[in-house]
């Protein structure tokens with residue numbers, strides 16, 4: 001049994017079929033990348049897993065459990081965390097507070113003890129902070145710890161969002177275009193982090209990414225999507241050299257530049 | 267500029283970030299307790315009034331400033347808190363029990379109303395809650411046999427441990443009662459902010475989408491925020507009615523909701539300090555206006571002047587200082603601390619991303 005299984009999933013927005021009878025299996029411990037041109041339906045797949053949308057047909061299972069039975073706020077409790085393509089942080093809160101929201105699924109105290117700040121609440125808060133502080137150290141976010149998101153540069157926000165997802169200590173991490181808009185150096189960091197997330201933390205990663213260089217370096221398997229359906233599936237090298245993929249990318253110029261980068265490794 | 271060197275996680279969890287802060291707030295509370303020895307009964311009454319507004323304002327602040335939900339219906343919950351307290355006292359419930367009970371009742375009713383109401387967003391929520399405020403007026407009249415209708419009710423004395431405290435003859439004791447409740451409410455508020463619930467409020471305010479993705483039940487969180495907000499405002503309403511000596515449906519007119527909203531916007535949305543600063547403004551503005559109209563208008567009362575000025579101030583703040591007086595103070599503080607190195611664009615807001623594209 002795979003950790004995450006989408007089986008024959010279809011989603012329509014009015015007349016547009018954004019995801020078309022898609023079957024996708026992510027194994028525990030791997031880094032799985034979704035690639036494809038803009039509008040291929042990659043983010044929509046994430047939003048389906050997050051239960052923002054309900055498919056017209058198909059099943060979505062995580063660790064054998066039927067995700068379609070859950071509301072979106074119940075999904076994280078299974079151990080699924082995510083980032084957003086267009087960064088969705090709590091912008092009037094500090095970095096620390098944002099990361100602490102990531103701990104939400106581990107909270108225990110009910111309302112009255114919180115109002116009274118009972119000792120149990122305090123010790124729970126300490127535990128949350130220890131967990132968050134580890135993430136801050138891991139992602140080198142110390143300088144921004146007490147800063148409001150509203151004043152942070154784009155690249156840092158991107159890292160904070162990754163941190164918020166990590167703070168929830170997920171089994172499966174969904175990252176939507178982690179490197180988009182990042183500088184070369186920031187992309188390099190992102191690559192190391194993704195490697196460590198899988199190797200050291202043992203977290204399974206499902207990633208959407210345009211930068212084929214990054215995809216080639218960090219992912220075990222890649223699925224190319226077009227018009228909501230699978231185009232190709234395999235190792236990064238296999239997918240990149242797949243004729244259908246080359247055809248789909250033709251004219252975008254993306255593949256020629258990035259294929260080399262990935263080719264170096266394999 | 268001072269730097270806070272943090273030596274343990276507890277510093278973030280504590281009420282005050284360092285000893286200096288703790289001392290200054292300690293002094294503030296001490297000054298508040300010493301106030302009756304310094305000022306006369308008239309000004310003490312004004313101070314009591316400020317605190318009552320602050321309590322009611324903290325209630326709305328929790329909803330609007332912390333959770334991002336507007337309400338123009340809070341006058342209805344002030345009324346509910348007031349009638350519930352007074353009716354319970356008349357039925358023989360001791361004040362010290364009646365007041366928190368009234369808060370709980372108001373909170374539960376508020377939460378029940380919130381379940382359908384909070385499906386609405388932004389201006390629609392504001393309109394729906396405004397309708398509630400207008401409706402409350404009629405309901406009070408319709409329930410005449412209990413509420414006294416338009417004739418209203420005479421507020422009973424506060425009785426604490428057999429000691430009757432009359433609003434007119436015991437201003438000092440009254441002030442202390444209100445002060446203690448203010449401190450308790452402020453502590454509850456602060457405790458919430460440093461706990462998961464307070465962070466869930468902020469999450470819902472800033473991005474419902476990612477709040478959900480982090481496991482926050484948005485509908486439930488909003489409902490709890492609304493309930494807590496109503497409970498606190500209800501307690502404020504109870505004091506307001508009883509402090510007036512007598513009250514009827516007019517006391518809790520829907521304009522009160524608008525004043526309350528103006529107060530927290532002017533004070534500074536999302537800050538506890540904002541509720542207090544706003545309360546000072548709202549408590550003294552009528553006096554200021556009457557002085558002005560006495561000197562300029564020759565004492566002729568201009569109908570609607572107060573409401574117009576309140577509305578005007580609200581609009582000006584929304585346009586020019588959305589962070590309110592407290593936000594302005596924070597900026598001045600930073601400016602002074604950095605002088606002469608402050609930059610002009612330091613407080614410019616960053617452009618946010620197009621909301622319609624959020625999920626793609």
Ligand SMILES: Nc1ncnc2c1ncn2[C@@H]1O[C@H](COP(=O)(O)OP(=O)(O)O)[C@@H](O)[C@H]1O
Nearest residue numbers: 013018037038039040041042043044045625626
């Ligand atoms: N909420 C929505 N309403 C209508 N159409 C949408 C919505 N979200 C995505 N789409 C459409 O679905 C298709 C797939 O979008 P998306 O999953 O965002 O693509 P991408 O692969 O670039 O992430 C696009 O044509 C997009 O315009």
Ligand SMILES: [Mg+2]
Nearest residue numbers: 042043085626
């Ligand atoms: Mg996308």
